[in-house]
Structure formats: C-alpha cells, structure tokens
Amino acid sequence: MKKEKRWKKRWRVMGKALHMEIREHKSSFIVYVILRALVIVMMILQIFNRNFENVFLCALTLALLIVPSFIQVNLKIELPTGLEIILLLFIFAAEILGEIQAYYIRIPQWDAILHTMNGFLMAAIGFSLVDILNRNKRFSIQLSPVFVSIVAFCFSMTIGVVWEFFEFAMDKFFLLDMQKDTVLHTISTVMLDPTGGNHTVIIRDITDAAVNGESLGLGGYLDIGLNDTMEDLFVNFVGAVIFSFIGYFYVKKRGRGKFASRLIPRPKKAECDYLEKAIEEEAIEEERKEPPEQVEDIEKS
Numbered sequence: 001m002k003k004e005k006r007w008k009k010r011w012r013v014m015g016k017a018l019h020m021e022i023r024e025h026k027s028s029f030i031v032y033v034i035l036r037a038l039v040i041v042m043m044i045l046q047i048f049n050r051n052f053e054n055v056f057l058c059a060l061t062l063a064l065l066i067v068p069s070f071i072q073v074n075l076k077i078e079l080p081t082g083l084e085i086i087l088l089l090f091i092f093a094a095e096i097l098g099e100i101q102a103y104y105i106r107i108p109q110w111d112a113i114l115h116t117m118n119g120f121l122m123a124a125i126g127f128s129l130v131d132i133l134n135r136n137k138r139f140s141i142q143l144s145p146v147f148v149s150i151v152a153f154c155f156s157m158t159i160g161v162v163w164e165f166f167e168f169a170m171d172k173f174f175l176l177d178m179q180k181d182t183v184l185h186t187i188s189t190v191m192l193d194p195t196g197g198n199h200t201v202i203i204r205d206i207t208d209a210a211v212n213g214e215s216l217g218l219g220g221y222l223d224i225g226l227n228d229t230m231e232d233l234f235v236n237f238v239g240a241v242i243f244s245f246i247g248y249f250y251v252k253k254r255g256r257g258k259f260a261s262r263l264i265p266r267p268k269k270a271e272c273d274y275l276e277k278a279i280e281e282e283a284i285e286e287e288r289k290e291p292p293e294q295v296e297d298i299e300k301s
Contacts, residue, residue, distance in 0.1 A: 009282065014073070016278035021069040024272070028084045035092045036065060042096060054100050061095040072268070073275050077132065082262040083124060090117055104180065111180065115232045118163070119156050119239025126155025127247040128265035134251075145251035149244040156240035157233075164229050171225065179225030183218050 023029050043058035068087045072079055079087070094114055097103045103110045130151045134143045167178035185206050192201040206221045216222060243263075250260035270276075 013275070013278045013282050016281060017073045017274040018066060018069050020274040020277065021073050022066075024274075025081045025084070028081050028088070031085050031088050032065060035088055036062065039065070039092070039096060042100060046100070057095055057099055061091060064091045064095070067091075076268045076273060076275070077128065077265045078268045078272065079265050080262045083121075083265065086117070086263075087121065090114065090121065111228070112231060112235045115160070116235040116239040119160060119236035120243045121239075122159040122236075123152045123156035123240040123243035123247070124263050125265070126159075127152035127243065129155070131247075131251065131264065132267055145248045148251050149248040152247050153240045153244040156243070157237065160233055160236035160240075164232060167229075168225070180228040181225065182223040182227040183220040184223050184227075185220045187221055187223075 022032060039058050039061050043055055043062075046052075046054040046058060065088060068079055068084050071077070093103075098110060098114065127148060130143065130148045134148065164179075170176045170178050186202070186204045187206065188200050188202045190198050190200055192203075193199045203221075207219060209216050209218060209221045246260045247264070250264060
C-alpha cells in the first residue's frame, strides 16, 4: 500500500509539473494544443476506419508531444521556445504526416527533410549538454568552441546511426519497410563473378526485375534500403554540420549570438523549476488533509 501511495504521489507531482511546464510559453503552448487536437481528430477517424495500427501511431504521437516538457522538468533545462516548437512540429511531421498521411510516399524528399532536421536538432541537444557542463561551476574545465562543436556533431551522428540500426531491426524482425526501397538501373556485384573470384560484375541499363519468374514491373532493379540508409545518414550529417557551425560561433561569442540562443537549451532558473514547485504544492496539500488531532499530536511532540 505504501509503495502504491508513493507511486500515485509521484504521478500527481509529475502531472502538476508537466501542466505548468507546458503552459509556460504562450506560443509553444498554442502549437502544442493545435497539434494535440489534430492528432485526436486523426485518432478518432482511424478508429472509425478500424485502422488500429494508425490508432497506435496517434497514441504514440500524443505521448511524444509531451517529451519536450518531460525533458525540461526532469533534467532541469530550459528549451528555447523556437526549439520546442520545432521539436513539436518534427514529431507531428514524422508520425502523422509522414506515416499516416503517407507523405514519405507522396513527397519524395520528405524523409530527407526530416532526417536533416533530426541531424540539426540532435546536434543542438548534444551541444547543450556539453555547454551546460562547460558553464557548471562545480567542474573546473573550460572546453574550446571547436571541441564543443565536435562533440555536438558526434552526438548527432551517433543518434542518426542508432536510428538506422532501429529501422534495420524493424525491417529484419517485423518485416516492415522503414528503410525505403530505390529502383536502380545499374548494379555492381562480385556475387555474379562467373569465376567465383572477387571481380566486380557491372550490369547496366536494367529495365526490369523478376522474382520467382514474375516481373515486378518496376522499370529497374529493386534496392532494398541501402540507398535510403546512406541518404539518411548524409542529410543527418548536413544538419549536424550546420548546427555545429552555429554552436561554434555561439560559444566563441560567449552566448551573445541571438539566432543560436533561440535554439540552444540552457539550465533552468530556480523560479522556473516546476518540479520543485509541484513538490512544494503537494506537501502543502498533504498538510491541509491531515486530521486536526494528528496535527496537534505532532505539535505537542
């Protein structure tokens, strides 16, 4: 019973803190409410269509929309309003527009755009983690702008690679198609070397491919995911490089860059620590709920 009460208390406190955090900035709150309403409408439509896979994606999106606020509350960092709005739009664009509305198919470069944004955003997060450490008075280290930018770049690329691992695992074990296919007209391989050696055989002007004797009607050879993976990593690289340059000049100018300051998270101020505020409010409410006799006994003791 004690553990159950403790967990309920934690959920209440976290709920209050998230409620305050979400409402902190008017512009990001408006974007959050609009996107959440659109997702709920989409979920209702998918329930009527009995498309429960998309219902799950909508539920996942609703949870992901809370993540930026959850990070701010628990890690005690302040996401600039601009960055928070970009994160919310990114989640909506990836899950609702990309998956449910099939923008990945309708708009050929949709996936590339999102992976570029991902590289940019992950570099911003990686940069902020190092920058916050760099500003912390408890640590007697001063990192150069170049080093901070390199760490941000490496963090972004690592996240990009891990995501491609995830896509491959989903395709491999659950027979999905997260690593999108590409139609090729030229291939090179050593598997077709008639001598069984390591000589590359090049086949050009491919106009069709067949599986089990049946033509696929694709107008070329089907590449299963390799080109998509490399393109994703490349555009992630581009996004990471762009932000690393921005971050470099931000550190070099000691945080005076107006554009960069709108995108780089920073430590929370004490008055904006909503988790502490929620804990204090919960403690006050518990004191009010205590029976009068119990309060008198506590005072006498």
